Amino acid sequence: MDQRNQTGGSTTSFHQVLIIIFGSLFFAGGGNDPLAERVQDAVPDNDRGAKAVAEAAAIDEARGQDVTAVIAWHEEFFKVIGQPDAGETVVRAKIDEVIDQLEALERHQLSLRSDLRGHLEPSEWSEIFD
Amino acid sequence: MTPPRTSSELSGAPAPSPARPRRWLLHTAVVGGLIALACSSHKTRTLEDVALESSDRFSSVLQGVVGDPDRAAAVGAVFATYQAEQQRFAADMADLKATALASYQAYDTTDEDFDALEEQLRSRREAFRDDIAGGIADLLAVLEPGEWTETVGLMLEEEARWKEANQ
Structure with missing residues (x-):
């Protein structure tokens, strides 16, 4: 989950509405430390461990990109529906577009999870996420 | 004797239109609200809280734009219904997100489990x-062009300031 507003004590972002309301998931969880650091602590110092750390780093990087992407979609969403001639049809079409984008993003997040899982033993997985 | 020139005349800037003072008042209100939100921020707020605060800001800005007290009250009532839907949906999604996160963190979750979850998400998003x-259609119906x-x-201008402040 994106934690930036829970930990920063900063004010709200208008665009976070979409993140919350449409429920973009930003998988990974397990605390605020980067996933790559937690994986590094849990795996042996060998080739498999190095691959796992690299996959975790890819998840960390993707999560930041996903938050940025969702905020950009929200901005675009309001620019479109704020037009003088916008009506219910425009709003529905734009939301459909956002739903498809969110789904693609989440599929990508799950694909990255699958890549990481392929390099970890069950006990290591539990150490990282429990 | 000619009257003293105004600062806008001296600078060559166009004279303020009658709508400009109202717009400046709105800007002041927006910035004031932003500062108030910053002061009230707390580490224990959830992301759902943040989103709903943002929705409150939208409501107050909207009513400020409308101006006329009677019409602003009517618009506020329509927006309140819309907000209630948002709150219900946010609570609903919080449960689903907790389930999704637990599934993500469980080693044995299968692709089929995730497919089922994605189907639930799509269904709820489409309902929303x-x-x-x-x-929004109800809101547009009670607003002037x-x-x-x-x-x-x-x-959107408020968001741009938020981004700038957080860079």
Whole structure:
């Protein structure tokens, strides 16, 4: 989950509405430390461990990109529906577009999870996420 | 003797239009609200809290744009219905997100489990799409031409300031 507003004590972002309301998931969880650091602590110092750390780093990087992407979609969403001639049809079409984008993003997040899982033993997985 | 020139005349800037003072008042209100939100921020707020605060800001900016107290009250009532839908949906999604996160963290979760979860998510998002599209249509029906566009514009300007402050 994106934690930036829970930990920063900063004010709200208008665009976070979409993140919350449409429920973009930003998988990974397990605390605020980067996933790559937690994986590094849990795996042996060998080739498999190095691959796992690299996959975790890819998840960390993707999560930041996903938050940025969702905020950009929200901005675009309001620019479109704020037009003088916008009506219910425009709003529905734009939301459909956002739903498809969110789904693609989440599929990508799950694909990255699958890549990481392929390099970890069950006990290591539990150490990282429990 | 000619009257003293105004600062805008001296600078060559166009004279303020009658709408400009009102716009400056709105800007002041937006910035004031932003500062108030910053002061009230707390580490224990959830992301759902943050989103709903933002929705409150939208409501107050919208009513400021409308101006006329009677019409602003009517618009506020329509927006309140829309907000109630948002709150219900946010609570609903919080449960689903907790389930999704637990599934992500469980080693044995299968692809089929995730497919089922994604199906649930799509279904809820589409239900919300219907609610939000209807809610915005109701709002547009009680607004004068331009008021919606002005409100969205002010919120986008607020967002730009938020981004700048957080860079």
